[in-house]
Amino acid sequence: MLDSIRQHRRFMMFFVMLLIVPSFVFFGVSGYTDFFEQETDLIKVNGKAITAQEVDNSAKRQSERVGANSQIAQSLPFRQAVLDELLQQRLLAFAVNKLQLRISDQALTKNLATIPEIKALYKPDGSFDNTRYRQLLANAGMTIEQFEGGQRFDLMIQQFVTSAARTELPAPKIANIISALYESERQVQSIQFTAAEFGSKANPTEAELQDFYKANSRLFETPERIDIEFLVLRADPKEDAKAFGEKADQFANLTYDQSDSLKPAADKLKLSIQSVKGVSRGGKAGLPADHPLNNQKVIQALFGDDALKNKRNIEAVQITPGVFVSARVTQLLPAEVLPYSAVASEVKRQVTVRSAEKLASAAAAERFIAAEKNPSSAAGFAAPIWVSRNKPANLVGPALDAVMAVDPGKLPAVISVTNAGSGTTLYRIEQVRQPPAADAKVRQAQSQQIQALAAQAEFVGFMSFWRNEANVKVINPLKQASAGSAGG
Numbered sequence: 060m061l062d063s064i065r066q067h068r069r070f071m072m073f074f075v076m077l078l079i080v081p082s083f084v085f086f087g088v089s090g091y092t093d094f095f096e097q098e099t100d101l102i103k104v105n106g107k108a109i110t111a112q113e114v115d116n117s118a119k120r121q122s123e124r125v126g127a128n129s130q131i132a133q134s135l136p137f138r139q140a141v142l143d144e145l146l147q148q149r150l151l152a153f154a155v156n157k158l159q160l161r162i163s164d165q166a167l168t169k170n171l172a173t174i175p176e177i178k179a180l181y182k183p184d185g186s187f188d189n190t191r192y193r194q195l196l197a198n199a200g201m202t203i204e205q206f207e208g209g210q211r212f213d214l215m216i217q218q219f220v221t222s223a224a225r226t227e228l229p230a231p232k233i234a235n236i237i238s239a240l241y242e243s244e245r246q247v248q249s250i251q252f253t254a255a256e257f258g259s260k261a262n263p264t265e266a267e268l269q270d271f272y273k274a275n276s277r278l279f280e281t282p283e284r285i286d287i288e289f290l291v292l293r294a295d296p297k298e299d300a301k302a303f304g305e306k307a308d309q310f311a312n313l314t315y316d317q318s319d320s321l322k323p324a325a326d327k328l329k330l331s332i333q334s335v336k337g338v339s340r341g342g343k344a345g346l347p348a349d350h351p352l353n354n355q356k357v358i359q360a361l362f363g364d365d366a367l368k369n370k371r372n373i374e375a376v377q378i379t380p381g382v383f384v385s386a387r388v389t390q391l392l393p394a395e396v397l398p399y400s401a402v403a404s405e406v407k408r409q410v411t412v413r414s415a416e417k418l419a420s421a422a423a424a425e426r427f428i429a430a431e432k433n434p435s436s437a438a439g440f441a442a443p444i445w446v447s448r449n450k451p452a453n454l455v456g457p458a459l460d461a462v463m464a465v466d467p468g469k470l471p472a473v474i475s476v477t478n479a480g481s482g483t484t485l486y487r488i489e490q491v492r493q494p495p496a497a498d499a500k501v502r503q504a505q506s507q508q509i510q511a512l513a514a515q516a517e518f519v520g521f522m523s524f525w526r527n528e529a530n531v532k533v534i535n536p537l538k539q540a541s542a543g544s545a546g547g
Contacts, residue, residue: 100534101142104149109142114537117141135537142537154525155215162211170214171207244447246489247454247462248440252423253482254415261414263407271410272399278409279402282341286390287361288334290314290321291351294381307383311375314385318371321387337392351376351384360386367391416482423475423483430473430485440487447494458484467491 100108118133118141171177176195180188196206263271272279292310294303306328313324325332335343335352340362343352351357360366360373372387399406430436437443446452451459458476465472465488477483 101537102146103530103532103534104146105153105529107149108534109145109149111535111537113145114138114142117145139537146531150525150529150531151216152212153529155212157525157528162214166214167207167211170210242447242449242494243463244445244450244492244494245462245465245467246443246492247446248437248443248487248489250423250426250440250485251482252419252426252484254412254419256482257415257418257422258411260418261411263410263414268403268406268410269399272402272406276396279405280394280396282339283362283394284337284339284392285361285367285388286334286336286392287338287352287386287388288321288332289351289384289386290325290330290332292328292330292375292383303381307375307377310383310385314372314375321372321385324385334389349379351378351382351386354378354384357384357386361388419482420477423485427473427475427485430487434471434473434487437487437489440485443489445492458486462486462488 099111101111101114102109115138118138121141122137172181177192180192180195182188193203196203199206290310292307310324310328313327314321317323321332324330335346337343338352338358338361340358342358343350346352354376357373357376357378360376363373365371366373366386366388370388372385375383375385377383426439444452446454446459446462448459448463454462458478461474461476465474470491471487471489473485473487475483475485
């Protein structure tokens with residue numbers, strides 16, 4: 060009983076912490092690119108690995124705790140969440156040890172007294188029953204040293220997280236920020252100068268097209284491609300798991316031992332050799348999502364030196380539970396620049412678009428100069444609309460930021476915003492107004508949201524420092540669980 064309470068407390072604490080920091084991606088953990096460590100190693104923190112087996116075991120325990128079935132425990136999203144939690148635990152443990160945080164005996168005793176089972180061990184005279192305490196822990200499979208050590212660690216983590224997530228922004232200031240940034244409205248008019256409008260005026264000469272082709276030949280290069288043949292071994296739903304396991308071992312051994320051909324494995328296991336031509340490092344367009352050539356591990360292996368240079372079978376890859384694939388390269392087609400005659404139409408399209416964009420930009424610049432000289436004139440601009448950060452209308456991204464950044468003391472004003480690939484838009488800001496005061500409950504909710512975001516940002520920055528200190532290194536990606544790994 061005591062163990063379950065302790066586990067529940069720790070789980071809930073980390074759950075709350077994960078709410079503060081929704082994803083460890085904020086810490087910069089990304090790009091699973093290094094495969095030079097143990098295959099079962101997923102992430103290293105201060106040189107110590109979190110392994111796939113640890114994730115599977117933890118996923119199984121947590122799924123059992125919440126009454127989830129084995130399928131959920133084996134699912135990639137669930138296991139990824141477990142890995143994120145293990146990573147945060149390791150990183151926090153590193154931080155508190157590095158900081159040499161300490162919990163006094165007095166603080167520990169006070170915390171233990173909040174646990175009902177331990178509180179009940181105090182006698183009417185105020186003394187503590189150490190014998191029953193030791194027995195209670197023994198029944199839970201722990202010594203006093205183990206239990207109190209865990210409690211001290213939990214308190215250190217709690218102390219660390221609380222201090223890291225604290226924001227110093229006072230509520231009145233937050234309310235002012237909300238009012239200024241989100242509720243303030245601006246009257247805006249616009250003129251668009253799009254490349255599409257000037258497309259008919261862009262008439263590049265043949266010489267210009269040829270020059271563009273020569274200067275940008277890489278744009279018209281076909282990627283390196285391979286022709287391949289492959290075998291797929293699929294489990295029969297009616298097949299015994301043990302029998303399929305033996306068949307999978309045969310498949311792996313035959314394709315590896317006789318690596319110059321897939322035929323021995325095909326003949327032995329009565330499989331059909333399939334072929335696909337023109338596969339690039341990005342796969343083959345038009346293939347279904349579950350096709351073996353949509354599996355990045357298969358593609359990476361096919362473009363490895365052993366497969367490309369020696370034309371050997373790649374080692375059998377399990378792409379999903381009950382599905383294995385092996386393949387070999389039959390022909391390598393190197394990257395090549397397509398001749399001008401084959402891409403002439405595409406060259407003309409690209410040059411025309413670029414020319415149209417330049418014409419649109421030049422027209423916008425000319426109109427902008429005139430508008431700057433006489434910003435009070437709204438001639439040519441569209442009908443005015445009111446926008447705010449809460450209600451941006453059709454303004455998004457850089458356009459909204461630019462409009463809201465204009466000094467309200469210098470209106471009317473005209474600004475120019477370039478939209479890459481489409482043209483330029485001029486915005487005329489006429490006036491600023493403050494809408495009626497927002498509902499108090501709405502204002503309070505916004506304030507709380509800003510506080511939470513501020514706390515999150517502070518926590519992320521704080522933990523990012525410790526991530527670097529602990530030299531967090533992603534070794535291998537978390538893969539789909541094999542059958543029975545987590546639920547077994």
